Structures are given as C-alpha cells and as structure tokens.
Amino acid sequence: MKAMTREYVGPATVGGLSLSKVRIQEGVEESAPVWVNPGEPVLEMRWWEGEASGDDPAILRSAWALPDGPVEVILPTGRRAMAYVAVDVPGRLDDTDTEWQISLQGAGPSPLS
Numbered sequence: 001m002k003a004m005t006r007e008y009v010g011p012a013t014v015g016g017l018s019l020s021k022v023r024i025q026e027g028v029e030e031s032a033p034v035w036v037n038p039g040e041p042v043l044e045m046r047w048w049e050g051e052a053s054g055d056d057p058a059i060l061r062s063a064w065a066l067p068d069g070p071v072e073v074i075l076p077t078g079r080r081a082m083a084y085v086a087v088d089v090p091g092r093l094d095d096t097d098t099e100w101q102i103s104l105q106g107a108g109p110s111p112l113s
Contacts, residue, residue: 003027006112008075014052014102015071015085017062024050024073026110048110050083053101060100063087070107081111 004027012022026048050073063085070082083104 003029006110008112011076012052012111013072013074014083014104015063015066015073017059017066019052019054019059019102021054022050022052022073022104024048024104024110024112026112046110046113048081048083048106048112050104051101052104053099055098055100057098060087060089060098063100063102073104073111075111079111081109082107 004025006026008024009021011018011020012024013019014022026046029045029047064087066085066087070084073081073083084107086103086105088101088103089099
C-alpha cells in the first residue's frame, strides 16, 4: 500500500534550473513479505517524486540539456536531494504552444526528510 506522508509546493532549483512552482510528494510503501513469521516486520520502502510544469521555452531548452543521470534538487530551505528527470511536451512544440512538464523520480533520500 502506497501512502503519502508529506507534500511541498513552491520554488525549487532542479539541475540548476530555477523553477517557480515544483510539487514534491514523499511517502512510504508497505508490503508484506510472501512468507511472514510471527513478529516479522512489514517491509517499508520510502519514496519521493515530483513535477513542475510551465510554458517558458527557455526553461524547456535548458531542461532538455540536463544530464541523463540524477540531478540535484534544492529547496529554498537549503535541503538537497538527487532525482532522475524526464521532460515531456504534451502538445506540439511551436510558437503558440510551448507547454512542458518535468517529472522527478527520487534517487535517494527526500529533500522533505
């Protein structure tokens, strides 16, 4: 069972890009082992993920230039974490439609912890 424990919505720096609105969620996923002995704990896995979206073509061009590996995510509080990023352009990319979304998948401890 996946349960969210914390959420943050606000500015953040992702891979050196200053983004005005990033949404980050943190949580715990519980799963019972196939074979459970009495007193054996349920396995817990911590996770975090996030997203940012906008329509500034300059940020989109910079996001496409991010490295393939994890990038650093920095919150205004100074907390830092690493995340894999995926850039998505849902519509046609032209002069009239420059909407984009950056998805974050945590690669280690959450910046909210």
